[in-house]
Amino acid sequence: MDCFSWSNGLLEINETLVIQQRGVRLYDGDDKAKLDVGVALLSTHRLIWRDVKNHECCIAMPLSQIIFFEEQAAGIGKSAKIVIHLHATPANKEPGPYQHSKYSFIKLSFKEHGQIEFHRRLTEEMTQKRWENTPASQPIPTGTGSQAGRTRAVGIVGIERKIEEKRKETDKNISEAFEDLSKLMVKAKEMVELSRSIANKIKDKQGDISEDETIRFKSYLLSMGIADPVTRETHGSGTHYHLQLAKQLGDMLQAPLEERGGMMALTEVYCLVNRARGMELLSPEDLVNACKMFESLQLPLRLRVFDSGVMVVQLQSHSEEEMIASALDSVSDKGSLTAEEFAKLLGLSVLLSKERLLLAEKVGHLCRDDSVEGLRFYPNLF
């Protein structure tokens, strides 16, 4: 930690901010630094850290001091970290929080995550070394070898070797995973080609495929994640799985829909259902495909798409006429309403309130006053 100097945290000319991350605690080697949790900022030239509560407490270190860095995975009760190995601190360094340190490395502990992006950007900056092209206006002392530096460097070489070995080991694990993945993908590709051949034959009507076989084929496509426009045309995107889902949704959504005036945006349904499930979540497409089956299953719900593209699930019992009549009533009652005001009145989301007003406008019961102050609806007296 003796590599850091006090700083005002302001960027120099030619210095750009690359990424910042909150919730970072600094470590002097393996020991927690005598600083609180703060914000770590990476610029093209420096690594800066600022205390979150006391903005005056701000320190910085030139990126040129960094020899090598690596990720340290999170553990139980331990946040993920980036370990940064450093050159010897030059003698003419500006004063900072630490005068000496027995360690030649520091750690950044990511208590609120963000280590993946930070590591990625740090890698980019250390590769591009942009500070060399555009030196900041203040000369930043770089880590060049001095007498003391050379002895330190020997120790560092030993560390570097160990790190290299560990990295080769990790690389090996990852490359084994990639190798296995590649083999898997080759097999998956065969399945894709086979399914294309089948789909083409269905399209050209070569050989008679029974209804059952088509349904089975579609479930195979679903398992593999293969899209098939051919069977979609004739049999829709749903499968037996979606049929069952539709029935479950029919049960599950009754009460929530009643509470919300008979209509919910599909994204709202998605969150509600998945939060309730906890695991084995539905994909957005699963939800859409299941909702498309409401009508054919004669369930009392409908999937509806508004002109704006907004998709909702609505209770069949809440008829169109009722919604339009109630919209007209509310607007007449108040003289005029915006979508936000209507939403507050009904206890609905602004998005859906707007759709109801637009519906009433479409059939001619309401007319609009569209200004920069907002969109306001009035009863249509024409």
Added chain:
Amino acid sequence: MHRRGVGAGAIAKKKLAEARYKERGNVLAEDQIVQMSKQLETFKSNLEEFASKHKQEIRKSSQFRVQFQEMCATIGVDPLASGKGFWSEMLGVGDFYYELGVQIIEVCLALKHRNGGLITLDELHQRVLKGRGKYAQDVSQDDLMRAIKKLKVMGSGFGMIPVGGSYLVQSVPAELNMDHTVVLQLAEKKGFVTVSEIKESLKWEKERACHVLDHLLKEGLAWLDSQAAEEAQYWLPALFSELSSRDVTPEEANQMTP
């Protein structure tokens, strides 16, 4: 008794056609479906074996996730299409991205009154991380983008607009065409834009610039500062840096319109 289409004659005719077909070396679709069923079983057990060895990589390594997604895309497979797919069931890829989808929707909804439904990818990333809590897995911006792509299918207007090297994430079905996008990109540097700047940089006429800015105001994506020194400034709350803004309640937001 006479069942339609099914008689000894019809069956015999079909069998003859199939035989001729096979003779020419063509495989019947029915046979291929049987073949596919068998291959599927084999593939399923290969995937299970892969999962037992490497399932952790998916959760731990964002680099692995990117590679995995790209490989799937190359061969024509969408591992996120359904929670019932093998990829999702056995590798757990699905739950990772679908849950992220829920978190993204919730963050966007919570901030909509402030930024009109437009947020930088950086801010979205920070807020999602915060919401996930200390013990959850870290997510990269690539992860967020893939989750957002999947959300589009639900018609809520989710999309990404490239600005200044990163993206703005849109979460409302507001119509934003090329003109609006270009103005957003112009505003990205300072967080606001003026009519003069648009005329100078984009070489547009005043009417076109005002038309676009009016639309952004109406959609709640821009706020007007008519008391700015030289000329009215159109600010984009989506671009306000998190450090320099304080949270505004919906009531306050309503009072701020000109």
